[in-house]
Amino acid sequence: MTAAIPPTSDEQLDHLQPTGWLRYFSFSLDHKVIGLQYLVCGFIFYLIGGLLGGAIRIELASPMSDFMARDVYNQVLTLHGTVMIFLWIVPVVNGAFGNYLIPFYVGARDMAFPRLNAVAFWMIPPAGLMLISSYFITGAAQSGWTAYPPLSITTPAAGQILWILSVLFLGGSSIFGGINFIATILKLRRPGLKLMQLPMYCWAMLGTSILVVLSTPVLAGTLILLSFDIVVHTGFFNPGLGGNAVVYQHLFWFYSHPAVYIMVLPAFGLVSEILPAHCRKPLFGYTTMVYSIMTIVVLGLVVWAHHMFTSGTPPWMRLFFTIATSFIAVPTGIKFFNWLATLWGGRISLNSAVLFSCGFIVNFVFGGITGVMLAQVPFDIHVHDTYFVVAHFHYVVYGGSVFVIFAAIYHWYPKITGRMLNEHLGRFHFLITFIGFNLCFAPQHWLGLNGMPRRVAEYDPQFTFINQLSSAGALLMALSTLPFLWNVVQSAINGPIAGDNPWKALTPEWLTSSPPPVENWTGEAPLVTEPYGYGVTEEQFQKTATNNSDRRSSDQ
Amino acid sequence: MTTLTKVNHDSDQHAAENHEHADHRLFGLATFLVADGMTFAGFFVAYLTFRAVNPLLPDAVYELELPLPTLNTVLLLVSSATFHRAGQALKRDQAEQCQRWLLLTAGLGLAFLASQMVEYFTLPFGLTDNLYASTFYAVTGFHGLHVTLGALMILIVWWQSRSSGGRITSQNPFPLEAAELYWHFVDGIWVILFIIFYLL
Amino acid sequence: MSIPSIIRILLLGIILVLGGLWIGQNVNLLPVDASLNAAVYDELFRVLFSIGTILFLGILGLVLFSLIKFRRRPGQQGDGLALEGNLSLEVFWTAVPAVVVLFIGLYSFDIYDRMGGMVPLNHGAHDHQQMDMQQNIWGGIGANVEVSNTDNALAALPVEVTALQYAFLFHYPKGDIISGELHVPKGQLVSLRLEAKDVIHAFWVPEFRIKQDVIPGQPTVLNFTATKTGRYSIVCAELCGPYHGSMRSAVVVDEADDYNTWFSNNAKTTVSEA
């Protein structure tokens, strides 16, 4: 489809909205600009978080605490966890792709509350800067991203307070974002578009936003109480003053377990968009996918205490949380089997987007299986707070969410810039990321099982070799960002022109020009009732198999 | 690559936005209130857990009197009703009456705050005295903050609904409706708070 | 689907299951097992490892197979097959994981029970009028052994563990011994009562497969029976400050005689029963 661009008439230019590259530094209300702001800002924080992760791996290449002081190590790992979760994964899988895609998917010209949207984004850079600069000004927080009291009350206060403030800001930003997504998906749908016709990413974002709205405020309240404990010496979580340290853990995990689904459900949604387009098949089992998302949302709210099996919780509570947690494997499994069925019988282009998506499937299943193992109380008692857990969650957050972010960038880059990325570099990027990632995190399972606790700068020398293996993997991962960065920058300048719809995809964002005009469509938004209407019937399939004639469904 | 410009209907749409999206804004506010309610829910659960598992230290003082908070409950419940009357008056285009009800509502809200202050200063315990005391002050304080914000909003709405030159009319009732929804929410939270902290 | 392909799939499935079971039973990723718990734990680990291997290899195989078999070959233009869903397949892959996790859950529960994790805790002071905080024992593994009546039939060795930045202290109420290392006799039930002085720590002995947070203000319990003599590390597993990584101690498991010698050498009060 070629977009008919109406002639420019100067008085129509909204003077509030700068054009050209400057608008990416402005308080723009355009959801596409905001989406890109989220993406680029998030990626910068990924590099910072990765740098910190690299520092961790350098320290751990030797069993002594020799690369940095012990308290600096704790600051670094706290910053690494916080940056990666609150400034990279959450803003990018929700904010960046959600903003860019959701209005297209519901057939709207923008989000429901454009101003709130811009506010939500612009809360992030100051909060991030505050967090990072705390390291240089006062020393960053040292109590891990979980900030368990009484440790977080007794470590230097200034860094911890700055940490709390920036997490409050980031939480607020994500609540505003969540409200916006819920309103956009439920209220701004184009007339005639039914809920069950929406692309899967909308459902993923709806579920995620429900989790955001229900759980993030609890974290905010908890951190406010924690800051009271630090600043005015109340004793909510301070046993020395009659308080209860375990209540903090319950409240914290009531947010932070759902947070893991906030990090991964949108990624599930993105994969559901990417695979059908490149396999040239409908998304398998649309309805069950929708129900499984909603089941994950409900279950996700009632499993938090699986992070606290050794915290002195009563036996009935452990029993309940073990069973509830294990059952999350069922709806999650449904999604994975549906993706496998989407691959099955397709005409799969083995491009970078597909490779990263399949890398995601493999890694996440691995991390999910170790998750189900961790959910078993007796198993968890041995490996809790060890490198087994570190390995588990890097498999799901990196092998899951980060792999999907890369897949999504490869998939939507032509949409955003109108140019193609270099495929060879992309596949090379996939290869070393995949190898580096597995080399870095697979050996950590063994470390955990054999006695290496997490959050330590020094360890038993018997673990040296395996740690060095892991550090070598981290080095590969760091190197793997180079071809990617080169590719993205280089192709934006002189990559081949993509055309409006290089993948011949059917979801609505592709039915306009690439890059899209400010109001998304010139004229009416198209009514897309079958976003996954790929594929040919059985007889046609037999024929195409023999004569190679062009039968792509999307060719008009 | 960013030379595309806006299309014609754009300006109409933004102009129309205020009216078209009014219901979305109320919906958005309701969603926000769900979130806000979860903050309170977290506090309440924390308090109940403290009560269940953390005995008060032997020499700690924690006693609450009932009369003043009961009065407060009545004040807030009545103010919800008066706010409702203000909204009805606006619908009937009776700006003056609407303003009168609003003023009454704001007055009740301020009375609540004043009486809360009286309670704070007469209680035999301070913020950091013991666990329950801290929780009590933190939660009622957080609620009081909401009431303060609500009272300010009512005053703004009151000013904007004046009959000549005010922006809030029966055609544009959104700010009033939003403030009203928020106010009912704050009242509802108070009722739960009252039950949990004073009656249990 | 034709008969031969069903047989082929069945065959592959059987190979996968047998292979997974073999790997689960024969690949050992754990350190020595030196307590009664550890043996039980390793049984659970082998089962979980087998199931996990089967699932992972199965899915990995499916992904690789699909990517190779159904890849777009040069010159191919058409779409894939328009399959939108299949009810019986959906039911199948909902039911199978549901049964598997139910099995895992019940099985691990049984394991946990055998470790003594399900013994109800004696919550003395539920009523907050009652001021005696000491009574309130929080979850752990095993019931709290009353320290005061040491001569009862339980015959568990009570030890009080205090954790503080950055050390563990062990107090034996029987002989009033205070020690920086934990000495226990082989084959006897030991009951730890743990409490922290400052921040949360965790008591972990990898060879025993047990861990329990040591929390200020909330004493916890942990029971175990060592089965192999030797010296094993006690590791602090909860971030507790800059020197968390060096907060270590050791548990020394001795034969009963050696233990008794150590005990009487260190005991401050003579205990008749020793």
Ligand code: HEA
């Ligand atoms: C994206 C983030 C993400 C995701 C999606 C998950 C998913 C899961 N996690 Fe994980 N988890 C984390 C991020 C995540 N986790 C983090 C960050 C921590 C550490 C926090 C900290 O302490 O710092 C953690 C810690 C953690 C713990 C606590 C460990 C400890 O500290 O002792 C537990 C315990 O139950 C757990 C369990 C699970 C389970 C059961 C799932 C399930 O949702 C997984 C379900 C998926 C599958 C099972 C695979 C697909 C399914 C099939 C193919 C069907 C067939 C499968 C079976 C029948 C088993 N996780």
Ligand code: HEA
């Ligand atoms: C959510 C996402 C996420 C991601 C993507 C990562 C990515 C990585 N993590 Fe992360 N990690 C966490 C979340 C994440 N982590 C969390 C939540 C914790 C727990 C914290 C806590 O205990 O409180 C943790 C803890 C943690 C530990 C345990 C620390 C400890 O317990 O002592 C380790 C150790 O190996 C580690 C390593 C790494 C490595 C090597 C990467 C790598 O994958 C990173 C790869 C990326 C790069 C290497 C960037 C490459 C770029 C450059 C190097 C160039 C930089 C240049 C400029 C800036 C100009 N992480």
Ligand code: CUA
């Ligand atoms: Cu004590 Cu870590």
Ligand SMILES: [Cu+2]
């Ligand atoms: Cu969790």
